Amino acid sequence: xxxxxxxxxxxxxxxxxxxxxxxxxxxxxxxxxxxxxxxxxxxxxxxxxxxxxxxxxxxxxxxxxxxxxxxxxxxxxxxxxxxxxxxxxxxxxxxxxxxxxxxxxxxxxxxxxxxxxxxxxxxxxxxxxxxxxxxxxxxxxxxxxxxxxxxxxxxxxxxxxxxxxxxxxxxxxxxxxxxxxxxxxxxxxxxxxxxxxxxxxxxxxxxxxxxxxxxxxxxxxxxxxxxxxxxxxxxxxxxxxxxxxxxxxxxxxxxxxxxxxxxxxxxxxxxxxxxxxxxxxxxxxxxxxxxxxxxxxxxxxxxxxxxxx
Amino acid sequence: xxxxxxxxxxxxxxxxxxxxxxxxxxxxxxxxxxxxxxxxxxxxxxxxxxxxxxxxxxxxxxxxxxxxxxxxxxxxxxxxxxxxxxxxxxxxxxxxxxxxxxxxxxxxxxxxxxxxxxxxxxxxxxxxxxxxxxxxxxxxxxxxxxxxxxxxxxxxxxxxxxxxxxxxxxxxxxxxxxxxxxxxxxxxxxxxxxxxxxxxxxxxxxxxxxxxxxxxxxxxxxxxxxxxxxxxxxxxxxxxxxxxxxxxxxxx
Ligand SMILES: Cc1cc2nc3c(=O)[nH]c(=O)nc-3n(C[C@H](O)[C@H](O)[C@H](O)COP(=O)(O)OP(=O)(O)OC[C@H]3O[C@@H](n4cnc5c(N)ncnc54)[C@H](O)[C@@H]3O)c2cc1C
Numbered sequence: 001x002x003x004x005x006x007x008x009x010x011x012x013x014x015x016x017x018x019x020x021x022x023x024x025x026x027x028x029x030x031x032x033x034x035x036x037x038x039x040x041x042x043x044x045x046x047x048x049x050x051x052x053x054x055x056x057x058x059x060x061x062x063x064x065x066x067x068x069x070x071x072x073x074x075x076x077x078x079x080x081x082x083x084x085x086x087x088x089x090x091x092x093x094x095x096x097x098x099x100x101x102x103x104x105x106x107x108x109x110x111x112x113x114x115x116x117x118x119x120x121x122x123x124x125x126x127x128x129x130x131x132x133x134x135x136x137x138x139x140x141x142x143x144x145x146x147x148x149x150x151x152x153x154x155x156x157x158x159x160x161x162x163x164x165x166x167x168x169x170x171x172x173x174x175x176x177x178x179x180x181x182x183x184x185x186x187x188x189x190x191x192x193x194x195x196x197x198x199x200x201x202x203x204x205x206x207x208x209x210x211x212x213x214x215x216x217x218x219x220x221x222x223x224x225x226x227x228x229x230x231x232x233x234x235x236x237x238x239x240x241x242x243x244x245x246x247x248x249x250x251x252x253x254x255x256x257x258x259x260x261x262x263x264x265x266x267x268x269x270x271x272x273x274x275x276x277x278x279x280x281x282x283x284x285x286x287x288x289x290x291x292x293x294x295x296x297x298x299x300x301x302x303x304x305x306x307x308x309x
Numbered sequence: 310x311x312x313x314x315x316x317x318x319x320x321x322x323x324x325x326x327x328x329x330x331x332x333x334x335x336x337x338x339x340x341x342x343x344x345x346x347x348x349x350x351x352x353x354x355x356x357x358x359x360x361x362x363x364x365x366x367x368x369x370x371x372x373x374x375x376x377x378x379x380x381x382x383x384x385x386x387x388x389x390x391x392x393x394x395x396x397x398x399x400x401x402x403x404x405x406x407x408x409x410x411x412x413x414x415x416x417x418x419x420x421x422x423x424x425x426x427x428x429x430x431x432x433x434x435x436x437x438x439x440x441x442x443x444x445x446x447x448x449x450x451x452x453x454x455x456x457x458x459x460x461x462x463x464x465x466x467x468x469x470x471x472x473x474x475x476x477x478x479x480x481x482x483x484x485x486x487x488x489x490x491x492x493x494x495x496x497x498x499x500x501x502x503x504x505x506x507x508x509x510x511x512x513x514x515x516x517x518x519x520x521x522x523x524x525x526x527x528x529x530x531x532x533x534x535x536x537x538x539x540x541x542x543x544x545x546x547x548x549x550x551x552x553x554x555x556x557x558x559x560x561x
Contacts, residue, residue: 010470064475065438066447088468091434092450095403099439104404104523107433121532122431123320127328127335129431130527168447169477172463176471185469188558213555225488231453232471237432238487240469245558246551256325263532267554269547275540284538287547294544301548307555 001029001115004075006084006093007047009037011176014046016186017085017144024147025083025140026052027112033156034075036061036068040160048156056158063089067167069096074163076101076137086141086241087185098139105139106131110146110264124237124260144185145243145264177230181207182216184233189309190244190265192218192235195226196251196273196291203228205295206250212302214309218242220258236261251291254279271295310479312355312364313419315410315440316348316384318377319430332528335430344380347425350485353492354455355423356388363457364421366390370413372406374398378508385503386495392506397513397520403431405520407439412516414444419480421462426451426484437484447477453488 003025008015018033025031032055033047040058047056057075061067072093076082082097084090086108098105111119116133118140184190191213193206203223210217219229221236235242237257243264250271252258259282262268270283271291280286287294320326321341329336344352355367367389371377374396381392395409414422422444427434441448449464453472456463461478467486495503513520541547 008469015469065450066441069442088451088466092438092448095433095435095438096442096448098435099404099407099442102404104402105435106524107435117527122529123326123335124429124432125532126326128530128532130530132525132527133523134525135523169449169475169481172474172476174471174473189555213551221487230471231467231488232469237429238427246554248551257322268535268538269551271547280540281537282535285547285550286538286540287542287544288540294547297544298548298551301544302552305548305552307548307552309555 001080002078003029003031003081003083004079005031005033006072006082006090007033007035007043008085008087008089009035009043012039012042014043016149016183017087018047019050019149020144020147020186021083021085021142022050022052023150024112024142025081026150028081028115030054032057034059036063036071038062044158048158049152049154051151051154053154053156056156057161058158059161060164062167062171064167064169064171065092065096066169067165068093069100070165071163072097073100079137081138081140083140083142086143090141094139094141101137103135103137103139105141106133107141109140109142124256125263126256143241145241177232179217181210182214184216184218184235184240184242187216187242187244189213189215189246190218190242191215191248191250192220192252193223193229193250194220194252195222197223197228200228209248209295209299212299212308220252249279249283250295252279253277254282310364310421311366311368311417311419312358312421312423313368313370313414313417314351314355314384314389314423315436316352316369316371316380317345317425317428318342318371318373318380319345319428322346322429328529328531332530334529344383345425345428347427347485347487349492350487350489351423351425352384352387352389353490354485357490358455358457359388368393368417368419370395370410372397372401372409372513375510381508382503383495385506385508386500387493388499390506392508394508394510395513395516396510399520401520402522402524403433403435404439404523405518407436407443408518409513409516410436410440411443412518414440421479422482424482424484426486437482441482444482446480446482448482449475449477450484451486452483453486455483455489
């Protein structure tokens with residue numbers, strides 16, 4: 001059973017999610033990893049090092065849904081599975097590809113039970129659907145956070161394909177969040193802040209604690225809407241899905257839609273003034289109190305204990 | 310210019326749902342239903358475009374049981390002009406929904422089709438993209454801003470790395486994210502007026518679309534329960550817990 005995986009990348013770098021998608025997809029069959037980029041060379045090098053990859057394919061183009069779906073529909077003929085990460089590119093293109101091929105995709109998969117059997121969360125993760133897909137080709141998006149990354153050390157061959165397709169939609173600009181913190185979707189530790197931080201300046205309390213722990217920064221929708229944090233830090237049903245070993249939630253109530261994004265977290269710490277907040281109830285460890293007193297003390301205490309990553 | 314908005318009636322997003330013990334699904338009997346929040350942002354976007362002089366007619370379409378009329382009425386009260394209910398009691402897959410919508414697009418020939426980016430029940434996030442393929446139109450998903458520029462649209466999208474702006478010629482398909490706007494609450498006179506706006510109810514069979522499901526849902530189960538944790542009394546205890554957890558992590 002042959003598998004085509006679409007690589008995710010940004011700023012000429014293979015995204016950490018791809019290693020996880022490759023490891024999951026390689027349980028379905030040998031993987032060809034496709035890199036679609038204007039300049040794919042460097043990305044293809046890191047793609048080729050992932051274990052489980054048979055071959056890296058490169059294609060000139062952009063990750064714009066209309067042209068990408070056309071390119072993928074031509075390539076799909078040769079594969080039993082076409083798999084992408086359930087990130088913004090996979091979500092954009094896989095359903096379009098599915099309709100082009102008259103197939104029903106299975107998306108946001110968190111568990112592969114067998115070649116045709118998958119689990120996916122519904123209702124913001126409050127229920128889990130087990131789906132059997134007996135179509136002759138399977139189109140999947142997988143949640144990277146639910147799978148372990150593939151190891152490195154491989155040296156798969158790289159093959160350049162032709163087949164550039166003009167996109168109808170044109171990319172005018174990208175506004176990215178400049179940040180030296182870890183990748184949210186795959187981070188081992190995430191520190192998240194809510195509306196309680198009160199301002200963008202105060203939100204730096206969260207960012208500084210994250211920096212100390214080598215953690216990624218997350219935010220609630222309320223904090224993003226208020227302009228305290230950029231949209232790509234949002235965690236939840238509408239934002240990123242995270243599964244860190246440790247999630248530290250600061251001034252976050254724990255609305256259903258936020259919890260949707262953190263169900264995969266191994267340990268949860270909550271800091272909140274309200275002992276009845278749903279996130280406090282759910283957390284492994286909660287400290288009740290004012291974050292503006294607690295965070296500076298916590299930062300100092302972690303320093304004293306010599307915690308640094 | 311004509312704008313078509315597709316909307317879905319779902320279990321209200323504030324309801325904490327209950328999975329039926331026999332694994333057949335989620336309890337929806339007696340549960341509060343409302344318009345999917347993302348669809349509400351799509352309707353609001355259409356009304357705002359129309360108020361800015363970019364939409365002479367806003368047509369709302371929903372696919373579902375007779376009672377889904379209520380969400381169409383909500384959209385009409387927000388300012389849309391007429392509604393279409395494609396009536397079916399079956400739970401259709403997203404591909405079937407997109408095929409039905411493609412038929413409506415063929416009939417109505419809208420310049421813009423707006424949809425919510427996902428429905429909060431099945432969380433699929435498929436239909437706009439599928440419709441774009443079937444109608445062979447460009448797409449801009451997860452929109453947080455829509456501008457009409459000449460004969461096209463400039464749409465800012467929320468993506469993994471931040472924001473991205475696409476330019477696309479009309480006719481185009483756009484799916485709404487939550488930061489696109491703040492949906493209005495219709496005032497009572499608008500709600501009264503909505504009742505006199507045209508609302509066509511059409512049986513699903515009329516469209517001649519193959520609706521047979523492609524996937525089999527074997528079961529619906531509740532998610533794994535988390536074990537309840539404890540509250541600590543001091544920052545020192547909390548710091549010790551975090552330090553310990555981090556140390557174990559590094560040991561991996
Ligand atoms: C369709 C839909 C999708 C959504 N998607 C998402 C999503 O993806 N992600 C998301 O996060 N939300 C999402 N939301 C929004 C969600 O419902 C909540 O509104 C949001 O998560 C609340 O954010 P919050 O916890 O920051 O704010 P609040 O709910 O207002 O909570 C603030 C918390 O801070 C505590 N607090 C206040 N002051 C202090 C202090 N000094 N010290 C310590 N604690 C303090 C309070 O006790 C409270 O618990 C969505 C909503 C809808 C309708």
